Amino acid sequence: MPELPEVETMRRGLTPVVGCRIDDVIRPPCRLRPISLRPGIAAFARRATGRHVTAIGRRGKRVLIDLDDKQTIVIEPRMTGLVLLADPPGTEHLRLCFELSADGKKDKPRRLMFWDRRGLGTVRLLTSSRFAAEIDSRLGVDALTITRDQLREKLCRSRRAIKVALLDQSAVAGIGNLYAAEILFLAGVDPRTRCDKLTGPQWDRIARHIAVVLLDAIAHEGSTLSDGTYRNALNDPGGYQNCHRVYDRADLPCLRCESGVIRRVVQAQRGTFFCPVCQRKSGRHAAVSQNSVSPDA
DNA sequence: CCCCAGTCCTGCGGGC
DNA sequence: TGCCCGCAGGACTGGG
Numbered sequence: 001m002p003e004l005p006e007v008e009t010m011r012r013g014l015t016p017v018v019g020c021r022i023d024d025v026i027r028p029p030c031r032l033r034p035i036s037l038r039p040g041i042a043a044f045a046r047r048a049t050g051r052h053v054t055a056i057g058r059r060g061k062r063v064l065i066d067l068d069d070k071q072t073i074v075i076e077p078r079m080t081g082l083v084l085l086a087d088p089p090g091t092e093h094l095r096l097c098f099e100l101s102a103d104g105k106k107d108k109p110r111r112l113m114f115w116d117r118r119g120l121g122t123v124r125l126l127t128s129s130r131f132a133a134e135i136d137s138r139l140g141v142d143a144l145t146i147t148r149d150q151l152r153e154k155l156c157r158s159r160r161a162i163k164v165a166l167l168d169q170s171a172v173a174g175i176g177n178l179y180a181a182e183i184l185f186l187a188g189v190d191p192r193t194r195c196d197k198l199t200g201p202q203w204d205r206i207a208r209h210i211a212v213v214l215l216d217a218i219a220h221e222g223s224t225l226s227d228g229t230y231r232n233a234l235n236d237p238g239g240y241q242n243c244h245r246v247y248d249r250a251d252l253p254c255l256r257c258e259s260g261v262i263r264r265v266v267q268a269q270r271g272t273f274f275c276p277v278c279q280r281k282s283g284r285h286a287a288v289s290q291n292s293v294s295p296d297a
Numbered sequence: 298c299c300c301c302a303g304t305c306c307t308g309c310g311g312g313c
Numbered sequence: 314t315g316c317c318c319g320c321a322g323g324a325c326t327g328g329g
Contacts, residue, residue, distance in 0.1 A: 001322070033306075061323080078323050080307080093307090118307045120323070160300070169324075177322065227309080227321090268301070270322060 002077040003061055004143050004174030005217035006230050006238065010083050011058040013233025016109055017065070017085070018055060020100040022048045028094045035095045035114075036122040044125050047071065048098075060139050060173025065112075072131050074124045075114060081121030086235040088115040096123055117229060143174035144214055148207035155195045162198060162206070163191030164268045175210065178223060178247045181273045183209045185246045190281040191272045192265070216243070246273040254278060 002010070025045040027034065037044060048067065057064035063083055065073035075083055081095075088094050095114050102108035114123055126134060141150050154171045155162075165171060166180040175183070184191045187205035189198070198206075217223065222238035224230045225248070231237060245255055250264035250273060260277030 003323095036305095076324080078306095079321080116306095118305095118321095120306055122324090158299080164300090167323085269303090271320095 001079050001176060001178065001225070002081065002222070002230060003176035003179050004058075004214055005179070005220075005240065006222035007058050007061050007063055007077065007174075008144075008218050009222045009232050009238065010063055010077075011056050014056045014063070014065075014083060014085065014112070016107070017053050017100065017112055019053065019105065020102045020108055021050065021052050022067075022098055023101050024049055024099040026097045026099065028091070028097060030092070030095065032093070032119055035116055035119050037096065038122070038124045044123075047125055048073070058142075059135060060142060060169055061176065062135070070128045072126050072128070074122075074126055074131070074135060076122045077116070078118075078120040078122070080118040080229050081114060081116040082229075082231050082235075083233060084113045084115055084231070084235060085109045085111070085233045088113055089231070089235070093117045093119075095119070095121070139169055139173040140171045141173065143172050143210055146172050146207070146210065148204055151207050151210070152203045156198070156203070158195040160195055161192050161267055162189060162195055163272050165195050166206075167268070167270070172210075174214070177270050177272075178244075179213055179217065181247045182245060183213045185274060185279060186213060188279055190276075190279045191267065191274050193281050216240070246275060249273060 025041065025048050027041045051067040051069055051071065053065055054068050055066040057066060061076065063075040077083065093115050095116050098112040100110055100112060114121065140154065151172060155165050158165055163180050163184060166175045166183070167177065181191070183206065186209040187202065189202050189206060217240040220238060220240035220243060221232060222230060223240040223244070224237035225241060228237065246262050249262040252262050254260035254262060254275040254277060257275065257277045260275040262273055263276055265272050
């Protein structure tokens with residue numbers, strides 16, 4: 001499931017597309033239900049064809065492709081979407097193709113593809129005013145740059161559990177289910193703790209470990225789970241799955257304390273993984289920062 | 298406003 | 314062996 005580190009890795013792999021011209025936008029034949037595409041394919045192709053790509057960006061879990069007339073293509077991979085320059089894992093889930101040219105420049109990609117096994121992903125072509133209305137106004141500060149004070153100000157009055165609040169993209173953009181679990185583990189905070197009950201030191205540790213975990217995951221090029229779906233733009237898997245401390249480790253011993261057993265509970269209909277020993281509600285337990293399991297050790 | 302449940306979707310694995 | 318059902322969850326919507 002692409003979260004911020006996976007989408008950032010996609011973005012970095014897509015930079016060769018900058019300078020390319022979009023020659024056509026094609027929805028390949030697909031027996032499955034079509035993904036959400038706005039506007040429809042005819043208007044999408046008409047508005048994008050002939051435009052040059054000026055930048056590849058990212059906001060939260062969305063890939064942004066800026067065009068030379070201030071339009072932006074916004075791709076949301078959601079659960080299983082991939083943005084690829086290399087050939088996709090298979091053609092039956094290929095959802096959208098951008099045909100590219102580069103005015104004789106060598107080594108430029110000829111196609112950019114959106115592949116999505118489950119089809120929950122979306123692709124939109126937005127004008128700058130629509131971008132402001134649909135992206136800027138709805139997403140919080142990007143998780144990679146949010147400060148402790150911004151995070152605390154945004155959430156400290158909420159009665160939601162901190163794990164649920166971290167998934168709210170209008171508060172902080174980019175954290176999903178997997179990284180929320182890893183962040184709260186390293187911060188030593190029980191994921192069920194209400195935001196309005198968190199102490200100052202706990203906010204410090206949460207904010208610090210948002211950056212620690214996301215940067216470390218980007219350095220490993222994201223997490224490719226056991227279903228093998230996630231791939232970067234060149235169809236290569238990430239490596240951070242080998243660094244997970246709690247996610248998908250229910251009933252296994254805690255890698256840090258070795259006395260706790262990782263628990264799985266359900267919060268807001270999503271699985272939450274945590275160590276009941278290392279992550280106590282009292283907050284008395286120190287963050288996991290001096291241990292070999294931790295990235296900042 | 299705040300928060301939760303339901304919805305979309307496909308592939309996979311457990312149970313029978 | 315094969316079928317069915319439940320589960321996975323990001324983002325949005327509707328309702329309490």
